[in-house]
Amino acid sequence: MIVDSMRKYKQTAFEEGKVEGILEGKAEGILEGKLEGRLEGELEEKLKVARLMLHDQMDISLITKFTGLSESEILKLKNATSH
Numbered sequence: 001m002i003v004d005s006m007r008k009y010k011q012t013a014f015e016e017g018k019v020e021g022i023l024e025g026k027a028e029g030i031l032e033g034k035l036e037g038r039l040e041g042e043l044e045e046k047l048k049v050a051r052l053m054l055h056d057q058m059d060i061s062l063i064t065k066f067t068g069l070s071e072s073e074i075l076k077l078k079n080a081t082s083h
Helices: 002-055 060-067 071-082
Strands: none
Touching: 002 060, 002 071, 060 071
C-alpha cells in the first residue's frame, strides 16, 4: 500500500514537472520570439531612415550618428539601392 502510494506520488510529481517544463519552454519561446521580432523591427526602421537619408544625399557620418548603423552597413545599403 505504501509502495503504491509512493509510485502514484512519483508519477504525479513527474507529470506535474513535465507539464511545468513544457509551459516554461513555451513561455520562454514566446518571449524570445517577441524579442527577436522587436529587434528585427528596430533594424528595419533604422534601414528605412538610412535609405531616406541616403536619398536626400546626407553625409554617411550623419546617417551613422542618427541610425546607429555602421559605415559599412550604410555603404552596403547605398550600393544596394543605387543598382
